[in-house]
């Protein structure tokens with residue numbers, strides 16, 4: 001479905017039009033909108049929804065900063081009672097990430113369907129797990145968070161994330177307090193820090209899922225070509241839908257979380273009808289259809305020896321590639337659909353922050369704009385513009401056409 005570009009006073013992506021929607025309309029519009037249950041085709045009549053979405057962005061960033069400050073306040077508690085500090089930070093972290101889940105599930109109405117074995121389904125959320133998820137889409141993280149939310153592990157969810165993400169306001173700052181494992185994607189530098197961070201999670205007081213995108217970067221045709229040249233050199237089968245996985249991070253994670261984690265959840269994600277979802281699309285109310293195939297693999301079936309573990313991961317990715325081929329041929333993954341229900345908590349959390357913040361923020365904005373002082377009005381405009389550009393930069397972190405150069409060359413070719 002072609003997306004009609006609504007063009008207010010300023011272009012949508014870079015300059016956000018000042019908001020006309022009245023604050024108290026936000027929740028009412030939002031509830032009215034999701035009550036449709038289906039996504040109304042986006043067109044110019046959705047202008048108010050677009051403006052409301054933009055208002056949401058600013059409100060969420062506002063409350064995100066508040067939550068980051070609350071997380072900062074838990075620092076004095078860490079040396080006294082680390083486990084309590086961790087539990088508090090899980091709940092504060094939940095309050096941020098669940099807003100993106102609410103955005104996906106309720107605002108855009110995106111459907112998330114789970115294909116998995118009913119016996120394994122009973123264990124999800126009741127054990128610590130390592131999640132191996134393909135990295136092909138711009139909203140992998142939101143879909144991942146949605147499944148975390150449905151199994152009650154959203155606040156404590158962890159990931160091996162690139163160091164650059166730790167600088168992303170609100171989300172990246174939140175991750176420090178959630179003890180997310182950051183890596184520079186340079187093994188010589190990562191070796192020590194990643195191992196230390198993983199060992200630090202061995203006494204984590206909450207059930208958690210540890211996400212690994214073993215490809216290390218989002219799929220692009222160029223990176224895939226280079227990656228398959230590396231596969232050829234290594235005598236490994238070529239993959240059609242995945243980059244060749246980097247094995248060191250996975251092996252070191254299994255090695256250091258053995259005894260803490262009981263299973264690997266091999267997760268393969270795709271979207272129906274060749275949808276290529278984007279965060280901007282979600283923010284503007286576009287509905288997508290995510291399908292996720294999860295296989296639960298007991299950790300004690302994974303070899304302890306590093307080279308055998310690496311071979312095991314390569315074989316896993318060959319199987320994932322076959323699942324994607326099956327999906328492309330049939331439009332579904334193998335096995336039964338066992339769908340966890342959407343949770344209301346993410347929606348209630350979002351409505352709480354909107355009701356708490358939107359009115360005062362907008363009253364403040366109006367007072368500044370109507371202050372009569374040119375300097376105040378100009379500063380207000382400049383501040384709003386800066387926040388909008390900042391949010392657009394954050395959204396840009398998810399866009400594959402702005403992705404890093406990692407994987408754009410064969411490291412071994414470089415070393416030779």
Ligand SMILES: CCCCC/C=C\C/C=C\CCCCCCCC(=O)SCCNC(=O)CCNC(=O)[C@H](O)C(C)(C)COP(=O)(O)OP(=O)(O)OC[C@H]1O[C@@H](n2cnc3c(N)ncnc32)[C@H](O)[C@@H]1OP(=O)(O)O
Nearest residue numbers: 141144157161162185186187211216227246248249410411
């Ligand atoms: C469905 C339920 C979902 C649940 C979700 C749960 C939680 C959600 C929580 C949060 C959601 C937020 C999500 C945020 C997402 C952000 C994630 C990221 O930032 S992904 C990027 C960072 N992560 C990784 O990179 C992990 C994978 N990488 C690794 O593990 C690496 O090994 C490493 C530890 C980073 C080290 O990398 P480095 O490159 O330095 O070394 P490697 O050994 O990996 O590479 C050398 C190795 O690779 C071969 N090689 C060289 N060039 C290439 C190439 N172009 N393509 C492929 N392979 C290449 C080279 O020959 C070497 O091979 P070998 O190891 O055999 O010697």
Ligand SMILES: CCCCCCCCCCCCCCCCCC(=O)OC[C@@H](O)COP(=O)(O)O
Nearest residue numbers: 057060099100103141171217218394395403404
């Ligand atoms: C209701 C809520 C409204 C919120 C509106 C505000 C929107 C701002 C959201 C910003 C989200 C930023 C989170 C970043 C997570 C991106 C995860 C990701 O996919 O990173 C890419 C890396 O894995 C690999 O990088 P590349 O090497 O491919 O390059």
